[in-house]
Amino acid sequence: MALPSSKPNPVLVGVLFALCFAAITLTLFITPESLSVNLVYQAF
Amino acid sequence: MFPAIWSNRHAVALILVIATLLTLPMLMSLVGLPPRDRVYSGIRVETGTGPLDEREIFEEKDPVDILFVGSSLIVRGVDLDYIQQQLSSRLGRPVKIARLSLKWQGLDMQYMLMRDFLEHRKARLVIMDMPTLALIGDSPHIQAYRWMRWGEFPRSTADLSFRSRVAIYGAQVLGAPRQLVNYIRPNRQIRDQNLVAKLGSQSEYGTVGYFGGPFVPEPRTPPAIPLESMFSHGASDSNFDFSGQPLGPYHQYWARSIGDLAKQYNVPFAMIHIPEDTEKGMTQVPERMYWPAVVGLPAAPILAIPSATLFRDTSPTEINNYYYDQHFNDNGKELFTRAITPALLDLYTKEVHGAPVQ
Structure with a gap:
């Protein structure tokens, strides 16, 4: 199936990458065990 | 090639x-958070005593004589029923002993438990185990x-470093979707009082041997220990070694906040050390810091028994039979509780019926 393809606005792409970067950066500050415990047996 | 966007x-x-x-914690705060008790019922039952904490904080109303606050070490180290019975006999009236805890250690968690409790109920004495x-x-x-x-803790977190505040916000982002579920679907399992009591006692570990080995029943009558030796007497007390690895600024901050909370509510405060398996043979109680100074309550005592004293009458090969890992099984819990109870009763009598801590 063909997807609608129009080149996205570079500003929107920049905002999206900035948000992704912020999310990854924030993850680095989270107590590591919170993430592992969450994944192992306390997932939602 | 399939485009990403x-x-x-x-x-x-x-x-x-x-x-x-990323902004859900702030958006939820703007819209209005679910009641605070939903926080506790939202904690998964596998992680221990959250539902019991909720009952103690939000449902029970009567004042408590002694409130224990801590980690799983205190759950598996202190037999509340025994202390309640002994204190009732001493005072000639029914007493109420309560305990708040979550698994894993952290003074931020202990601050939160103590604060939530004191905002809703009165405690005549608070005793906490330190990291x-x-x-x-x-x-x-x-x-x-x-x-x-x-x-929820604006005044409490404003003075933390930027790094710590980002770490807290990261935790809030991680937990926000679950908090959102708390709006929609509160945990109804906590209405089962038997389940709540079972979770609160973590009794499934009571008859477990050391690191999965066979459980061996052992004598639970402690040796005779002089009362005064179970109390700390300053930073140079020979029964204690306060030169352990210091806490970092984040947890020291919460230690000071705990001391401030005790002052704010004018509640006597003390600390208790639960011996871990690694302390086997030690003639001093190992502490990471001199806690009375860290919490800002110089007169607050630490109740403790060096492992070598507690297990004076126990063969070194049998000491592991009192633990299931770093925590006590029922052998250790009963031995330690019986040993430390005279000091607890003495402390309660002094603090509640005598001179205050501060």
Whole structure:
């Protein structure tokens, strides 16, 4: 199936990458065990 | 090649999803958070005593004589029923002993439990276990994403370093979707009082041997220990070694906040040391810091018994039979509780019927 393809606005792409970067950066500050415990047996 | 972002509409949708997730703690605070008790019922039952904490804080109303606050060490180290019985006999009236705890260590968690309790009920004496080397790092409690909600501890967190505040916000982002579920679907399992009591006691570990080995029943009558030796007497007390690995700034901050809370509510405060398996043979109680100075209550005592004294009449090969890992099984819990109870009764009598701690 063909997807609608129009080149996205570079500003929107920049905002999206900035948000992704912020999310990854924030993850680095989270107590590591919170993430592992969450994944192992306390997932939602 | 399949494009990652195939249109402006797609980019906007992704931006909205990520931005919403990143700001959800603040958005929820603006809309209005679910009642505070939902925080506790939202903590999964596998992680221990959250539902019991909720009952003690939000449902029970009567004042408690002694409130224990701590980690799983205190759950598996102190037999509340025994102390309640002994204190009732001493005072000639029914007494109420309560305990608040969550698994894993952290003074931020202990501050939250103590604060939530004192905002709802009165305690005549608060006793807390302080972090051991099992507390690794200097970041928010492992379960912080379950109970730290944006805007709830504004005055408490404003003075933390930027790094610590970002770590707290990270935990809030991680926990916000679950907090959202608390709006919609409160945990109804906690209405089962038997389940709550079972979770609160962590009784499944009572008859477990050391690291999965066979459980061996052992004598639970402690040796005779002089009462005064179970209390700390200053930073140079020979029964204690206060030169352990210091806490980082984050947990020291919460230690001071705990002391401030005790002052704010004018509640006598003391600390208790639960011996871990690694202390076998030690003639001094190992502490990471001199806690009375750290919490800012110089007269607050620490109740403790060096492992070598507690197990004076026990063969070194049998000491592990009192533990299931770093925690006591029922052998150790009963031995330690019976040994420390005279000091607890003496402390209660002094603090509640005599001179205050501070």
